[in-house]
Amino acid sequence: MADVIKTATRDAYGKALVELGQKNDKVIVFDADLAAATKTGMFKKEFPDRFIDCGIAESNMMGVAAGMATAGYTVFASSFAMFAAGRAFEQVRNTIGYPHLNVKIGATHAGISVGEDGASHQCCEDIALMRTIPGMTIINPADDVEARLAVMAAAEMDGPVYMRFGRLAVPRIFDENYKFEIGKGVYLKEGKDVTIIATGLMVERALQAAEKLAAEGIDAAVINMATIKPIDKDIIIDAAKKTGAIVTAEEHNVIGGLGEAVAAVVAETTPVPVLRVGVEDTFGKSGPALELLEIFGLNAENICAKAKAAIANKK
């Protein structure tokens, strides 16, 4: 059996920017002194004249990106999630979100899997922050294939998009036939007992959990929910009706993320038990990424436990 291809979604982001740059000379990429880490450096190498380094000044970068967008350019602004969504939240809210400008935020190093840099850089709040901005689209791809397609789709649509990428190399899930559409969740596995709705690197872990559950006689469906806003209500309602129990899985605080987005849809339309796997409202810490994912319960075992609990909670 061939080795599984492992790529960080940030790498796919960098490559996709180059691909976009070749097709569209209106694409401009901004970074804040992190081009090597966010992988916008790939674009910089190919198109140095269309790459602007703003230095360590993310608030200004978001404003500059907004102004540039009003001049008819498709702007990608990149930094770590902590600074793109965190430090520059109000700039994104007021200068990009409020006028609904065509700025694509490429936020890398999201979540606990940043690893050794520790809690100051492990942003588990970005989805929550971005979800509250009216008109913001949020995409959290699961692998390199989806990350590339997300970048292409973001460039095609008009309006602000927050794309969430990871530092850690993750296994490829999708093949070349995969069709990505903003706002659409995708069943990766059908099932009848419980549905696991996962996003980002938790999709791989959701699939692992479904296998483990199958070994115990539990038939779990798995949905990949790359777009967190606008959330795909139809697929959530479908899952709630078909399986009557839902577990969400995300590398983000359980507050404000995918889990709450799913729970809101379920509570308002098709009440069934929803249990959330995520970072339990705590800060991260230093350590190897894979070890940290275990420590913080972002693994198949925890998803399985929550799945069984959700099933037990069915009426």
Added chain:
Amino acid sequence: MDANVKKQLLLDAVKIRKGIIEGTFNAKSGHPGGSLSIADVLAFLYRCELKVDASAPKAENRDRLVLSKGHAAPALYAALANAGFFPVEDLKTLRKSASYLQGHPNMTYIPGVDMSTGSLGQGISAAAGMALGSKFSGDAFRVYAILGDGEIQEGQVWEAAMFAAAKKLDNFVAIVDNNNLQIDGTVEEVNSPYPIDEKFAAFGWNVINIDGHSFEEIENAFAAAKACKGKPTAIVMKTTKGKGVSFMENQVSWHGSAPNADQYAVAMAELDTVQAELEG
């Protein structure tokens, strides 16, 4: 300066001031003080400086104006109305729920507004981005941002100042409305930004100090800004907060409060007198 042009500018300025009073009086809120202090520079910008066309407010290569001190929206709206972007009559709807004239500038709804602002310190970055966009489009247009002297206490202003100089945005002019007053007192008492000119100079800007109520000095400053290559220009305008309405001048209390009916009548009578004299 040509006498006819100057007379026209004086008329524009008094009409803008009347629009500010009209808007804030009807809204029963808003920021007249810092609006009145920029009425003269706005009059010059819309009559003499900006390449804009009221009939094509989104024209690709128009010059851009960003009111970074967004709370002075009544002045911007009055200037836009006076320049024909929308009816002067609409100024009376300022801040009303059925109006497009939002409390702070909104580029989505309001013709002629180039950037939504209001959160201080952010407009200058967006304006720098526009100037960069102009550079990418072959230096197609010039960009102007108006900042408050209190606003420059925001750190983002200096991020933007560093950026604009580093990227050599010589198509970019930042106008600092130095009326010396902010909500909590004088800018010195609160958190002194002085010396403003030396700070911008240290950040690599071409800096020009002027009297912000002298059309001759305003004209010369914009000409010097255009002539300066390789650097953005900061025009630091000494102004009087509340300028043109006697009881509002240099009174910090008029930063964010509207005139009542009696005050409105006095203010309008003063401005009407000035207008009548000009119209002779």
